[in-house]
Amino acid sequence: MGQVYNRRFIKGLIFLILFAAFFIVFANFLNIGYWGLMTLGEIPKLDDSRVLLSQGILALILTAFALTFYTANIIDAHKDAKKIQQGWSIPNLREGFKDAWDTGFPYLLVGPGLFLLIFVVIFPLLFMVFLAFTDYNLYNAPPKNLLSWVGFDNFAALLTVPIWRTTFVNVFSWTIVWTLVATTLQIALALFLAILVNDPRVKFKRLIRTVIILPWAVPGFVTILIFAALFNDKFGAINRDILIPLIGTGLPWMTDPFWAKIALIGIQVWLGFPFVFALFTGILQSISADWYEAADMDGASRWQKFRNITFPHVMFATAPLLIMQYAGNFNNFNIIYLFNEGGPAVRGQNAGGTDILISWVYGLTFETQNYNMAASISIIIGLMVAGFAFYQFRRTRSFKEEEEV
Known part of the structure; x- marks a missing residue:
């Protein structure tokens, strides 16, 4: 009606046809989708709650598309009405198509990628979020049983049910320690080695x-698999060829949670420091030698030059990437699972002694089929990583200066 009011009859007719086609084609699908989303089915073995939940999410996405398109139509009509009041002449059909092509071409190029993003990334995420508010587990699985909405009961269970509370606290605490210690050590080692190799007195820099x-x-x-063999309690080279000849006994790297965690941190430092080393090396070579010469003339010590020149320059240039190192290690599933599958087992909890949150979620999903609890923990992981990354990005000088450009 807004387009008709602006006397753009063809454009209004096109919008009308599009909206009519949308409701004709998707009316039944939207009806079933919203019904399934609210009820999750009514007849066991006939209604599959998972399918109904998927259709409901698709119905929400389609509705969001329609509302976005409708809002864009209203905004476009409002802008045209203002232009007409200011003396703007209505373009003819050819000019209208040309203007639409010029303004819509970027959206045409972005459209396929956006469409793929929605159905490959956003749809699975929404499905996971909705599962966190259901009772979907091994003993209540569709299509034999119907799912029910349970609200925040799954999140409450993480804090009230003893086995869930104990496991969540232990796994969450180890995840934080693992992230901070392993990542900080790999960054510190990389910075130390980069500064040493960058020293003018060091020869054969390329080889080193x-x-x-x-x-x-x-x-x-x-x-990781090689290190798992090296740290094996029975035949590993670290116990057999190093520790036993030196101290007369080996360490329980695989069977004791404490020593398994020490081994994992050491392996991650080994895996992670080369990338950070390469990153720091490039930054150190970009620091002007004049700064150090001026500092020498002022009588600055090595520590003062490091603290006031080297360290601030390196952190300014690499802070966003270093933040992603922390976020990546927070969800570093590969090393935890490949080393000893999150083990050893710990009495009184349903996660292994070295499980972090992401590996615990994997076990809950594929081993015990606690899909509702796994989804709940996944939401917590996502919120924590996103919150931490956003907070740190906002505090970095590189991000602040980019906003000022």
């Missing part, structure tokens, strides 16, 4: 850098 970066060139899963 190549050797240091070699662990990065080897596929991560291969390195």
